[in-house]
Amino acid sequence: MSLFSRGKNGADANPPTDAEAGRLAAAEVVADQVLDTLAGVLRNYGACGFDIEAMRAAELERRCEAWALHILTGTPAPLGEDWPEQDEKKPEPVSMDQRRWADLLHFFRRHRRDEQSAVQSSAEGMRGLIGELTNGLRNAISEDSAKDDLVTRELAVLSTAIEGNSLGEIRIQLAKTVDIVSRVIQERHARYEAQLQSMGERVHSLRADLLSVREKANLDALTRVHNRGAFDEVVARQIDFSFLSGQTMALLMLDLDHFKHINDSHGHPAGDQVLQAVANAIVRVFPRRSDFIARYGGEEFAVILVDVERGDLAALGERILAAIRDLNIDYRDTSIRLTCSVGIAVCTRQDTVETLLCRADRALYQAKQTGRDRVVVEPGAAPGAADCRP
DSSP, rough: OOGOOOOOOOOSSSSOOHHHHHHHHHHHHHHHHHHHHHHHHHHHHHOOOOOOOOOOHHHHHHHHHHHHHHHHHHHOOOSSSOOOOOOOOOOOOOOOGGGGGHHHHHHHHHEEEEEEHHHHHHHHHHHHHHHHHHHHHHHHHHHHHHHHHHHHHHHHHHHHHHHOOOHHHHHHHHHHHHHHHHHHHHHHHHHHHHHHHHHHHHOOOOOHHHHHHTTTTTBOTTOOOEEEEEEHHHHHHHHHHHHOOOOEEEEEEEETHHHHHHHHHOHHHHHHOOOOOOHHHHHOOOOOOOOEEEEEEEEEEEEEEEOGGGGHHHHHHHHHHHHHHHHOEEEETTEEOOOOOEEEEEETTTHHHHHHHHHHHHHHHHHHTTTTOOEOOOOOOOOGGGSOOO
């Protein structure tokens, strides 16, 4: 007898034999494992979703949780576009054979198609952006070649005039050459600025898609913020976007003070609990969708901020310090308190990933060396090889 053919109360019409009861019990164990696995898949799918036009990530997570509860306990299925949460009087759970398996499959298939369409659309936009950039560069090179030929010809005429030793002709040709060179430089500068502005507008619209796709992907297993691999990829792209769009970008490096003492005194499980609490505190300080938070390694975290004023960075750093100081982490029979140090660097048009990390790291090192529990904002001087810690 199948588990799924049982009635609402799980009672059989005829009592089973001992052998049948044993087989039924084994089948129920397998069925429970199948349901738990399916519920886990749904919850993970919802937790790793991203915003698309058809459904926001938060709504997907809410519906996946509702579907998981439906298949596990028989609570109402989240049917309909305007399905509300069941906050009032809850109906009786439905039996296994009344659960909406076909509707669950339809929901999953439809949302996967919507996600596929959204990703393909984003990819098309990126390919279009690359195509525009390539075409713009090709046209710029062609125009620059023509202008370079014009300047070369004028310089040749000026050289001939100089060889002729006629001061009047030299003056006339020199003035003409200077005028042509100046116009070429101005036109080239204006064209580059227009191209940067145009590309910046396209990049600005695509940046949100990039961050949405990256959100909740490549997460650190312990803290549930992004991991080092995700950070390395996003910081490189964000530097490029900052260059094209002109948006301010800042990198904050945060390191917990005396974290080794916590592990030595309370054990690594306590250290893990501290890291989770710190990650949650950082997320509360930086709640914007554009704020990118990652565990950089060990007890060090990194935060990428865009559209932020340079004058606000020190205050934002102080907010992090205050949030960490306010943590009171209960572990077994003790309470753990801690502080952190923060180094901040603002991205410039000359920065690479290496130089930006170097300057943020240098600021963090200075915060550590000058007493910890403080913020240092890197002034922006170009770092030498000896300025960065290995």
